[in-house]
Amino acid sequence: MPEANAARGRKVMARVGCASCHTIPGIAWPQGQVGPALQGFAAGNLISGQLPNRPDVLAAYVRNAPEVLPGTTMPAMPISEREARDVAAYLYTLEP
Amino acid sequence: MSRPISTRSSLESVFKGWPPPVLDPAGPYAGSISVLSWVLFAMAVVVLGVVLAALGVALFGGQRLKSRLGGQAVIWLGGIALPIVVLTALLVYGLSLTRNLGTPAPPGAMRVQVTGEMWWWRVAYLDSSGKVALWDANELHIPVGETVVLELRSADVIHSFWVPRLSGKLDMIPGRVNLMKIKADKPGSYGGQCAEYCGGPHALMGFVVVAHEPAEFRRIMADRQAALASKPPSGGRGEQLFASAGCAACHRIAGTPFNGMAGPDLTHVGTRRTLGAGILPNNRGTLMGWIGNAQAIKPGNRMPPYSVLPADDIRDLALYLEQQR
Amino acid sequence: MRTWVFLLGGMVVWTVHFFGAYGIASIFPERVLIAKLLAGGLTLACLAALAWLARRSWAAFNRKEDAVSDWIALLASLLNAVALVAVFWQGFPALLA
Amino acid sequence: MTSETGFDPELYKRFPVREDRPEGELEELERLWEQPKGWARLTIVNNNYVGLWYVAAAFLFFLLAGILALVMRVQLALPLQGILPQETYNQFFTMHGTVMMFLFAVPMMEALGVMLLPQMLAARDLPFPRLSAYAFWAYFVGGISFFASLFVGLAPNGGWFMYPPLTGKAFSPGINADFWLLGIGFIEISAIAGAIEIIVGVLRTRAPNMTLDKMPIFAWGMLVFASMIIIAFPAVIMCTLFLELERAFNWPFFDPTRGGDPLLWQHLFWFFGHPEVYIIFLPAAALVSMMIPALARTTLIGHDLIVLAFLATAFISFGVWSHHMFATGMPRLSVGFFAAASMAVSVPAGIQVFSWIATFASGKPRHNTPTLFVLGGLVIFVMGGLTGVMVAMVPFDWQVHDTYFIVAHLHYVLIGGALFPVFAVFYYWIGMTSSRPLSERLGKWTFWLMFVGVHVTFLPMHITGFMGMPRRVYTYLPGGDLTFTNFLSTVGAFVLAAGVLLFLVDLARNFRFTVNKGAGNTYGGGTLEWLPTGLYSARSIPVVKSRYPLWDDPDISRDVEEGRYFLPGAPTGNRETLITSPVRAEPQYVQIMPGPSVWPLFSAVGTAGFFLLLTIEAYIPSFASGILAVLCVLRWMWDTDRVAAAEEVDVGAGIMLPTYVTGRSTHGWWAMVILLIVVFMLFLMTLFSYLYLFGVQPDFWQEPPALSTGFVALGLYGAAAGFAWLGRRLLAREKSTLWSPSTASIVGALLLLPALIADYWSVSAVLDPVMSGQGAVAHAFLANQMMLVLIAALMALYLGARTARNLVIRPRNNTVDLVTLFVVYTAVQGSASALIIRLVSGAG
Incomplete structure (x- = not known):
């Protein structure tokens, strides 16, 4: 993804508290246990078991999951499109 | 399903580290202490300079200088006269400042009860007769330019209330009521934290004071008053779950049958800047994470994990709480 | 024993003053004016006592008996002076607090 | 020059003495201070x-x-x-x-x-x-x-x-x-x-x-x-x-x-x-x-x-x-x-x-x-x-x-x-x-x-x-x-x-440990710790003439080592040191010192065991350990307060000093007085707590027991102090049979117990320790007192045992002196707390 920056993405995730539901490598605290742990996310084939694991889909999903995948339990998050791309970039660094 | 997302102020603006809040006061009570801090700092640097210079001469100075320094006279001068002069001045300054800061607040000042609990803060806005007008938790709204008196209490162990940009700290001691005055000169969010070790997750016991322009402040309070009078049942799943999952045993939402008083009041939880006593940003996602397993976020706190609830239920609860404004 | 009382008399007066003042402030936490008056009176009384002790120890020092007694008298005089300054400071809160 | 004890400072001029010390004296000193080896090092x-x-x-x-x-x-x-x-x-x-x-x-x-x-x-x-x-x-x-x-x-x-x-x-x-x-x-x-x-x-x-x-x-x-x-x-x-x-x-x-x-x-x-x-x-x-x-x-x-x-x-x-x-x-x-x-x-x-x-x-x-x-x-x-x-x-x-x-x-x-x-x-x-x-x-x-x-x-x-x-x-x-x-x-x-x-x-x-072959005074200090030493410290104890004796008297180390000052040998044939007066350090008597002993170690382990086992709520082992500690302390005390063969010995230059003294100038008396200051501070802290709670929590203050309820206790405390004092007086009169003074002291110590019980009985009838802070501190006074009474009882038993073994044999005796002092103090403190509990009454 052009211009996306994984380091910035990690900061965004820390700021909005993604880790309060997901245990995310690189974010020490919190280690929420409501959503799935994101260890090894990059190697997975599907997002949430249904969507193709593609950068653009992922970026849209982390920003407004219910719109992309109606019925998902993941809520929309208060981040901009650019921040969403950064977050996606970070998630793709998470090798198993 | 997808409501527009409100971007609330992030934690950074609340818990700013630099410039140091002690030296970046936002009101007169913290302001005079900030001035004092600079005076003391200057005093310390000058005295340290004198000592280091004397030590330098003693070790590396010429014979003539050394012999001047090497007698009882220097002890009388540097070790007795100098401290007595400096300390007398400081004592007078410190005592007068203590007195000024300790004068009672003007009559009719707004009063709020803040009670420290393990490990969060109960807030009760008092009306002019001293009765509780509104409950809240972990966040205090005040009008700019007015002195607000806080009645500090504790429900369990000793805590200490500290919002450095507004005032020094004051302990919350079981069996006692301590009065603190705060006043903000400009609108903004001011972070604070418990400053007396209170066991377990003491490290994660934060607080936010939000100062508004007086008109804005009165509007918020009026809105809240109006909201409690008539809270129509939402009829949604969230509300049912709140009852059935046992949330109401500990939490209260005014205008509803939910009346638990053990945990933070949730009447206006949707408006809060933070979650978990000032530690997480407040949004739908963090609400879900907190409800689902607060222990993973703030280990040792009193809220049990609800890992047994299906994620859908947690989401609906979060949506319901987000609507409590 | 007499040697020690002579040597430490000034500091004992300081102790009496400090705990006296603390006691007064604790007994009258609300009636600040009474507390201040009492503490101020106590301060004056203790300062007078110290002045007397200081004069006495200084006179003993000037008597020049032998090295040991002189040294003890000198130290007693100095301690009385220290106590004088400390009690003086201790009187400030009655004026300023 | 004025004197503190009657010792003539002119005598200091005899030092350093000229004559050489007798052969074998140093070896005797070394033998006496020799330390055990192996496990006995403990x-x-x-x-x-x-x-x-x-x-x-x-x-x-x-x-x-x-x-x-x-x-x-x-x-x-x-x-x-x-x-x-x-x-x-x-x-x-x-x-x-x-x-x-x-x-x-x-x-x-x-x-x-x-x-x-x-x-x-x-x-x-x-x-x-x-x-x-x-x-x-x-x-x-x-x-x-x-x-x-x-x-x-x-x-x-x-x-x-x-x-x-x-x-x-x-x-x-x-x-x-x-x-x-x-x-x-x-x-x-x-x-x-x-x-x-x-x-x-x-x-x-x-x-x-x-x-x-x-x-x-x-x-x-x-x-x-x-x-x-x-x-x-x-x-x-x-x-x-x-x-x-x-x-x-x-x-x-x-x-x-x-x-x-x-x-x-x-x-x-x-x-x-x-x-x-x-x-x-x-x-x-x-x-x-x-x-x-x-x-x-x-x-x-x-x-x-x-x-x-x-x-x-x-x-x-x-x-x-x-x-x-x-x-x-x-x-x-x-x-x-x-x-x-x-x-x-x-x-x-x-x-x-x-x-x-x-x-x-x-x-x-x-x-x-x-x-x-x-x-x-x-x-x-x-x-x-x-x-x-x-x-x-x-x-x-x-x-x-x-x-x-x-x-x-x-x-x-x-x-x-x-x-x-x-x-x-x-x-x-x-x-x-x-x-x-x-x-x-x-x-x-x-x-x-x-x-x-x-x-x-x-x-x-x-x-x-x-x-x-x-x-x-x-x-x-x-x-x-x-x-x-x-x-x-x-x-x-x-x-x-x-x-x-x-x-x-x-x-x-x-680091290589040694006692007498140390690397020494590397930095050229001028104070006495740099004198040549063995396990006995300095061979002889010098007369001090300045703050930096080693700088001001270049011969001092040699003279000390050759025994030209005080106490160059072991005149009583024991480990000993010189006791001097507090202000002017004038020699007063020779103290005979105890040697290696396993009892301090055992009693320390016993004391530690008592507290630590109490923590894990193992009460019976804990109390067993505590009793062991007490027995070990008594056993270690048993060796002390002994009499040397010679009443007076030559401590050098013909100066004769006693080997056994009694009364206020003894080191034992001083230690007891300091211990009693500690005990008194414990009492004072309890008193502070009582008055403090009276001041900040007046609403919880209830009317204490009437003053008259304390009279029995006060009377018994008075009797206890009287008997203890009588014992000491009787000791001074008797020369051969020593049972009557010891009996009086023991009766005095044991009378403390009924006094305490009488006090407790009337206080606990009115105040409950669980109900209020007042009750709790009042009972803390009593608990404090109980500790002293138990120690006094132990002392009485110890005195009895020593009397039975004929170890209390002077017209004045340190063991009796210290027991008297302790019993009298306990009686006074007991009376004071009985009065305070009753006198601080209902402002609330």
Whole structure:
């Protein structure tokens, strides 16, 4: 993804508290246990078991999951499109 | 399903580290202490300079200088006269400042009860007769330019209330009521934290004071008053779950049958800047994470994990709480 | 024993003053004016006592008996002076607090 | 020249004597002081050994607590790390503070006292060698078990200050807090035992003519140190006891809903806690004042002013306890008094700093490791002192109280005021106990690593505090800019640790223990500890004519070694030392000293067992252990108070001194009086608590039992005191059958018991210890009294046993004297508490 920056993405995730539901490598605290742990996310084939694991889909999903995948339990998050791309970039660094 | 997302102020603006809040006061009570801090700092640097210079001469100075320094006279001068002069001045300054800061607040000042609990803060806005007008938790709204008196209490162990940009700290001691005055000169969010070790997750016991322009402040309070009078049942799943999952045993939402008083009041939880006593940003996602397993976020706190609830239920609860404004 | 009382008399007066003042402030936490008056009176009384002790120890020092007694008298005089300054400071809160 | 005891100072002119000492005298002395070998080493009570063990143990605890600090620093290096879980972190910081204060700093100073004092005073040993051995073993066994609680996750987690209600049963239900309360209470007892030893040692075992004005600064420092322990430690013993009673029996001392008050704890704790800082600082400062003259090759400028500073600090430091409580909302006027005292207490510190600077200026300082540590400590201490003045300003304290600013402040004070001096001491005095000195090259590296490490660690913490980081937090949130200074502090901590590690390397390479073949006076000190010594210390005890005898009399070492001064041999055929008068150090009598004994060790283990088993609620083993301890103490006492064959002996130059004296001039009487001061302080703290709760919780105050209900108890106490006194009178009359005086004393001691029961019976009929703070403290008075009555009963049994074995055989006898003193005091205190409970009545 052009211009996306994984380091910035990690900061965004820390700021909005993604880790309060997901245990995310690189974010020490919190280690929420409501959503799935994101260890090894990059190697997975599907997002949430249904969507193709593609950068653009992922970026849209982390920003407004219910719109992309109606019925998902993941809520929309208060981040901009650019921040969403950064977050996606970070998630793709998470090798198993 | 997808409501527009409100971007609330992030934690950074609340818990700013630099410039140091002690030296970046936002009101007169913290302001005079900030001035004092600079005076003391200057005093310390000058005295340290004198000592280091004397030590330098003693070790590396010429014979003539050394012999001047090497007698009882220097002890009388540097070790007795100098401290007595400096300390007398400081004592007078410190005592007068203590007195000024300790004068009672003007009559009719707004009063709020803040009670420290393990490990969060109960807030009760008092009306002019001293009765509780509104409950809240972990966040205090005040009008700019007015002195607000806080009645500090504790429900369990000793805590200490500290919002450095507004005032020094004051302990919350079981069996006692301590009065603190705060006043903000400009609108903004001011972070604070418990400053007396209170066991377990003491490290994660934060607080936010939000100062508004007086008109804005009165509007918020009026809105809240109006909201409690008539809270129509939402009829949604969230509300049912709140009852059935046992949330109401500990939490209260005014205008509803939910009346638990053990945990933070949730009447206006949707408006809060933070979650978990000032530690997480407040949004739908963090609400879900907190409800689902607060222990993973703030280990040792009193809220049990609800890992047994299906994620859908947690989401609906979060949506319901987000609507409590 | 007499040697020690002579040597430490000034500091004992300081102790009496400090705990006296603390006691007064604790007994009258609300009636600040009474507390201040009492503490101020106590301060004056203790300062007078110290002045007397200081004069006495200084006179003993000037008597020049032998090295040991002189040294003890000198130290007693100095301690009385220290106590004088400390009690003086201790009187400030009655004026300023 | 005036005299204190009737001793003629002209007699000093006979020394050094001309004639040579008889053949074989030195060998006899060596034989008498020879130490056991092998496992029997554990029975050694000589200060050369016990002192070193003591220092080593204290240093071990320093290393352990330092390791805890390093782990905490790693956890705090970055925000929200998970290296130490919250609960473990809370245990770590509690243990770090507790161990550093109670198991390192105070014991280290006491250890250095045990090791250095007898040598500096040219005494053969401290006056109660077995008591020092007991103090050491109690501390060591208790300390190790206390520390071990960390490994089983049972370490206390309420902070080293243990504020209730957090540490009460409701919020700390586990036994973690009990470990602290019983463990620390017990280690305090060991500290008090050591303090009694040191006071009597300084005042009564100085070399002849070492008058107060010639006494070494370290002896002054230790005298003040030990006196402060006597006054301050009872406060912490009392409040730990209160909290333990509240936890175990639900007596509401600190519960505001039942007429207690959580602030009572803070008052009692800080009444001990602030003087504690000076208790640590003064001996270290005294050691610095001893080293600087040698390091700068000149006499100490302002010697008198430093003594003045010590004495002034000893008093004023007891008026500053509430500056730890400025943020509790105390009345403004009280706050002002404490602020003023906090200012006053910094003047003596200023005097010392400028004395040291002036001494350096007047001499020719050498560039070596101890000098570096002294100078580095001085700079660090001044910085800590200045922030101390800052926090004495009440409004400033409201901002920085309980933040990292305070963490920085207190570490600067304690590291500069105590730790660096202790390292200087290691380098400076190692020649007394090691055949090789430490390495200068490694030493300089050690110094610079530590000095830089301290600043990198603690200087940023001032800013961390200003940025709003409270103390005692296991983590902090990101985004608050706190990461940078915290990370810096962690780096600094490791630099500091590297310095300490290097010191250990140096120690391993160069430290070789010896008693009489030490590397010696590497830095050219002028005081008596550098006389040639064996296990018996100096061969003969010199007449002291100046503050630096070794500089002023070049022949003194030779004369001492050739036995030309006091007590060149062992005239009674025992281990012995010279007891001198307190002000002018005039020789009074020869004290016969006990030798190696296994009983101090056993009784220490028994005492430790009692407290630790009590913690884990194993009551029967605990009490068995306690009884064992008591029996061992009695067995060790049994050997004392014996009579030498000769009533008077020649202590040199034809001067005859008695070998057995009784009454107020004996070292035993002094020790008993000091012990009674400790007991009295315990009583005074209880009295303070009673009046304090009366003042702050008047609504809970109920009408106490009527005054008339106390008459029976008062009468019985009076009778007890009367019988005890009668026993002592009868002893003076009788020469052969000694049963009547002992019987009277025993009856006196045993009468205390019905008196106490009568008092308890009428008080408990009205006041319930569980119902109110008033009831709890009233019963604390009684519990206090019960302890004394039990001890008096033990003393009575002991006196009976000694009489039966015909060991009470003088017209006046120390055992009888001490029993009388104790029984009379117990009766007086019992009457006082009976009256107070009844007289402080219902304002409420």
